[in-house]
Amino acid sequence: MSKPVWEGRKVVVNVGTGGVGKTTVSAAMAVAAAASGRRTLVMTIDPARRLANALGLPAFGNVEHEIEQDQLAPYGVKLQAPLWAMMPDVKRTFDELVERFAPNDEKKRAILGNRIYQHFSTVLVGSHEYAAVEKLHEVYASGKYDLIVLDTPPSGNAVDFLEAPSRIIDFLEQDTVQWLVKPYAAAGRFSLKILDVGSSFISKSVGKLAGAETLRELAEFVLGFQGMYEGFRERSRRVRDLLASDEVAFNLVSSTQRAQHDAMFRFREELAAEGLKVRALVVNRVRNVPPDVESPKTLEAVRTALKTLTPGAADQAVGALREEAALAAADRDAIQQLAERLGQVRTILLPELAGDVHDLASLSALHPFFLEGAT
Amino acid sequence: MAFSPRLRVVTGKGGVGKTTVAAALALAEARRGKRVLLAEVNGRDRAAHLLGVEPTGSKLTAVLPNIALVDMNPRDTLREYVLLTFKFETVYKAVFENRVVKNFLRLTPSLGELMMLGKIWHHEREREDDQPRFDVIVLDAPATGHAIAMLRAPSVVQATVPAGPLRENARNMDQLLRDTARTTVHVVTTPEEMPVNEAVEIERAVDDELGMRIGTTFLNQRVSALVPEIVPILDSSAITDTSLASAARVLHAREQRRIGGEQNLQRLPHKMLRDSVSIPRIVAADFGRRSLEAIADVIVPALAREADQ
Numbered sequence: 001m002s003k004p005v006w007e008g009r010k011v012v013v014n015v016g017t018g019g020v021g022k023t024t025v026s027a028a029m030a031v032a033a034a035a036s037g038r039r040t041l042v043m044t045i046d047p048a049r050r051l052a053n054a055l056g057l058p059a060f061g062n063v064e065h066e067i068e069q070d071q072l073a074p075y076g077v078k079l080q081a082p083l084w085a086m087m088p089d090v091k092r093t094f095d096e097l098v099e100r101f102a103p104n105d106e107k108k109r110a111i112l113g114n115r116i117y118q119h120f121s122t123v124l125v126g127s128h129e130y131a132a133v134e135k136l137h138e139v140y141a142s143g144k145y146d147l148i149v150l151d152t153p154p155s156g157n158a159v160d161f162l163e164a165p166s167r168i169i170d171f172l173e174q175d176t177v178q179w180l181v182k183p184y185a186a187a188g189r190f191s192l193k194i195l196d197v198g199s200s201f202i203s204k205s206v207g208k209l210a211g212a213e214t215l216r217e218l219a220e221f222v223l224g225f226q227g228m229y230e231g232f233r234e235r236s237r238r239v240r241d242l243l244a245s246d247e248v249a250f251n252l253v254s255s256t257q258r259a260q261h262d263a264m265f266r267f268r269e270e271l272a273a274e275g276l277k278v279r280a281l282v283v284n285r286v287r288n289v290p291p292d293v294e295s296p297k298t299l300e301a302v303r304t305a306l307k308t309l310t311p312g313a314a315d316q317a318v319g320a321l322r323e324e325a326a327l328a329a330a331d332r333d334a335i336q337q338l339a340e341r342l343g344q345v346r347t348i349l350l351p352e353l354a355g356d357v358h359d360l361a362s363l364s365a366l367h368p369f370f371l372e373g374a375t
Numbered sequence: 376m377a378f379s380p381r382l383r384v385v386t387g388k389g390g391v392g393k394t395t396v397a398a399a400l401a402l403a404e405a406r407r408g409k410r411v412l413l414a415e416v417n418g419r420d421r422a423a424h425l426l427g428v429e430p431t432g433s434k435l436t437a438v439l440p441n442i443a444l445v446d447m448n449p450r451d452t453l454r455e456y457v458l459l460t461f462k463f464e465t466v467y468k469a470v471f472e473n474r475v476v477k478n479f480l481r482l483t484p485s486l487g488e489l490m491m492l493g494k495i496w497h498h499e500r501e502r503e504d505d506q507p508r509f510d511v512i513v514l515d516a517p518a519t520g521h522a523i524a525m526l527r528a529p530s531v532v533q534a535t536v537p538a539g540p541l542r543e544n545a546r547n548m549d550q551l552l553r554d555t556a557r558t559t560v561h562v563v564t565t566p567e568e569m570p571v572n573e574a575v576e577i578e579r580a581v582d583d584e585l586g587m588r589i590g591t592t593f594l595n596q597r598v599s600a601l602v603p604e605i606v607p608i609l610d611s612s613a614i615t616d617t618s619l620a621s622a623a624r625v626l627h628a629r630e631q632r633r634i635g636g637e638q639n640l641q642r643l644p645h646k647m648l649r650d651s652v653s654i655p656r657i658v659a660a661d662f663g664r665r666s667l668e669a670i671a672d673v674i675v676p677a678l679a680r681e682a683d684q
Contacts, residue, residue: 018518019390053572115535217537257390259421290621298618305612305619306605313602317609317626320601324625326658354631 002346004370005280006033006147009249011140011242013150014282015271016253017263021284025253025350026151027054027085028363031072032370033147034083041084041139044151045132051151055085056360062092064139075364081146086139093131101231111224116217128153133162137239162243162274249279252345254338256286256331261338268342281345283335285352289328293321378681380559381499381507382551383590384514386522387563388573392595394421396563396654397515399670402426403678405441406671409510412498415446416491416517416525422446427664435498443509449487452494488528489541492548499551519573523580526552526560526587552587559590562647566597566636571643578644591677592647594640596656598633606630652677 006012012029016022023044030042041064044051055067064084072079095112102108111117129152136150242248250271254264268278292298299318306314339347350366385397394415401413412435415422420430423446428438433451438444501508516522529552532545552558560581564574574592581587609623640648654673657666 017389019388053569118535217535255390289625292618293622293625295618298622301612301616301618302609302622305608305616309602309604309608313605316601317605317622320626320629321622323656323658324629330658330660352632354628354635 004032004036005029005249005251005346005348006038006149008246010146010247011136011148011150012249012251013152013243014251014253015152015267017260020253020255020260022253023051023151024054024363024366025282025284026149027051028350028366029370030083030085030147030149031077031079031363032367033149034067034079034081035077035367036371037080038146039081039144040147040149041086041145042149042151043086043088043132043135043139045088045090045128045135045153051085051087054359054363057085062086062089062096062135072360072364075361077364077367084145086135088131088135090128090131093134094127097134097232098228101228103228107224107228110220114217114221114224116221117224129163133239133243134235137235137242140242162240162276244275250276252278252281252342254281254283256283256334258334258337261334261341264338265341268345278342278345280348281338281342282348282350283338284350286335286349287324287328287331287352289324291325294325378556378559380511380557380588380590382495382512382514382558384516384522384526384558384560385563386516386519386560386577387593388570389518391563391565391570392593392654393518393563394418394515395425395667395670396561396593396595397513398422398425399654399667399674400561401442401513402439402667402671403674404511404513405439406675407678408441410441410443410508412443412445412509412512413515414495414498414512415444415515417448418446418515420446422515425663425667447491447494449490452490453487456490456493486532486541488525489532489545489548492525492528492552493544496544496548496551499557519577523577526581526585530585553585555588559588561590561593563593563595564640564643565595566633566640568639571639574643574647578647589647590650591681592643592651593674594651594653597640597653598629598636598656600633601626601630 006029014022014026014029026042026044030040033040042051056071057065057067064086067079067083067085069079072083098108098111102111132150132152136148139145139148252264252267254260264281271278299321302317302321303314306317335347335349339345348369350369353362353365383400385393385400387393397415398413401411404411413422420432422444423430423438426438426442426444428444429436430446431438431444432446433448435443435445495512495514498509499507499512516525529545529549533542533549536542536545560577562574562577564570578589582589606623606627609619609626613619613623643651652673654670657669659666
């Protein structure tokens with residue numbers, strides 16, 4: 001029997017594309033960890049509130065929310081340690097950062113009131129990822145939890161959330177951005193006075209595309225962040241160190257759909273390029289059908305049993321059995337191919353359940369698969 | 376009068392079959408004799424794979440009779456746009472391939488989305504021999520959240536970007552999107568809980584907030600009901616014939632899932648359910664062009680019915 005995926009780790013990061021049930025997988029994993037005695041927090045950045053739905057909770061905000069023992073008890077799950085869930089809000093996380101690092105009230109107000117900043121979270125690539133790792137660091141540093149399960153934002157790129165913090169800071173801090181906005185910043189608010197030929201050529205061209213006023217707003221935004229970079233950078237460095245440390249395990253989450261498999265392969269390569277190893281591949285919603293359901297003998301028995309019904313009924317039953325068997329076979333093939341491509345990666349298969357997998361009953365049904373540690 | 380939209384925006388939760396439906400929709404329109412542009416967004420050429428044609432990338436290419444295909448991405452679309460605006464490749468290279476400017480453009484509210492919508496807008500107006508170049512554009516839009524962000528982009532730009540060419544473009548696009556005679560949004564969902572939740576979410580955003588038209592909804596991978604007696608009979612026969620036990624169990628689980636799925640679908644707004652098309656689940660190891668044509672068979676009659684909606 002293999003050890004649980006969180007064995008010896010304090011943080012488990014689940015990565016995958018959208019639509020594979022990453023949130024469900026993360027929540028079931030967290031239930032399993034709490035059931036085996038780890039004080040566990042599951043975190044997601046997800047505007048669609050899947051985690052709240054899955055845990056049967058109303059929306060919950062930037063603070064952790066405890067899942068009570070008696071919510072899970074009816075489904076036969078006994079938590080041996082507390083379980084919390086958290087859904088960091090991207091905008092709030094940034095606001096908190098600004099409030100913490102702004103050198104003075106004036107600067108704080110200027111940033112919070114800036115139009116570009118207000119759309120920052122919806123606009124800037126990586127802001128969700130930034131908020132995720134920022135919060136991760138905060139809860140990790142609190143020391144309150146034995147284990148944090150992080151459900152990363154759906155992404156086409158496994159390392160987005162690793163790179164997001166430094167990318168955002170690099171962008172804001174780099175001399176060249178300052179250079180781009182210099183004509184606006186130095187020449188006073190609305191003037192386009194030429195200070196630097198190269199800089200103003202580019203500024204004017206961009207201004208022609210986006211409107212000169214946009215540049216002014218941007219200048220205000222970028223300048224607003226001056227003086228805060230060191231604080232941001234320091235935190236980003238710590239997050240980065242944490243993610244690269246032995247405390248953290250990375251899992252890939254996939255469905256059986258072949259379309260996702262290229263992404264899994266790519267994610268693994270991207271993580272490897274950062275020196276990060278994938279601990280397990282979790283395949284969600286695997287259809288499982290006993291092999292004998294479409295044997296000639298079974299199908300014959302089905303036809304015999306249903307002969308009192310309309311002739312169409314037996315055909316329908318046989319057709320349905322063949323279809324279920326074909327779906328299961330397709331899943332088996334897909335998983336085998338994926339496992340072969342990924343090589344020596346431990347695989348955890350979660351079965352498709354009869355119902356939908358977004359409530360406590362389903363999480364309870366899935367959690368043992370993380371405890372048994374089946375192959 | 377027949378409803379004949381110029382722009383069909385296809386969206387839904389990730390993994391529900393948006394690209395499949397969008398491609399089948401394009402085939403269906405082409406069968407009606409329309410000249411179709413099928414436009415993907417960051418699609419990694421999935422539509423091309425499904426249609427069994429050469430990948431086009433971001434280069435708009437005629438791939439089948441009456442069907443042109445393009446897979447847009449913000450970067451190439453911006454480049455195209457800038458070249459249209461400035462006319463000089465050298466300006467583009469000097470200015471827009473500058474690392475800082477690239478970052479700046481990422482920071483400008485909704486610019487990437489706006490650029491791609493701008494391309495759609497451009498092709499909608501494009502004329503050849505005094506006729507529209509395309510009769511209909513099928514936009515295989517991103518998944519729910521990103522699709523809503525994309526459709527919202529023109530409003531965001533109008534709210535955040537001061538007067539200038541960008542804002543002017545945003546206004547034009549907004550007009551196209553909100554013109555219910557020209558633009559319609561198709562939601563794709565499977566009978567699962569989360570896809571249905573997102574379908575409801577899209578409907579709310581599109582209908583209430585953006586004031587756009589919701590067209591035919593596609594209920595993908597819908598499973599038809601078994602004759603009700605089948606499972607009970609197999610269950611009771613299994614007592615004497617054990618070979619039936621797993622068959623009974625498998626069909627029972629299938630029915631449970633189907634019923635759960637139907638209950639999910641019932642949560643869709645009435646109007647969406649009424650104007651919906653069910654696409655049966657297709658189990659094919661080689662899902663491709665042939666499967667798409669089979670789905671187009673189901674879509675064609677639905678397009679004819681659209682006029683009455």
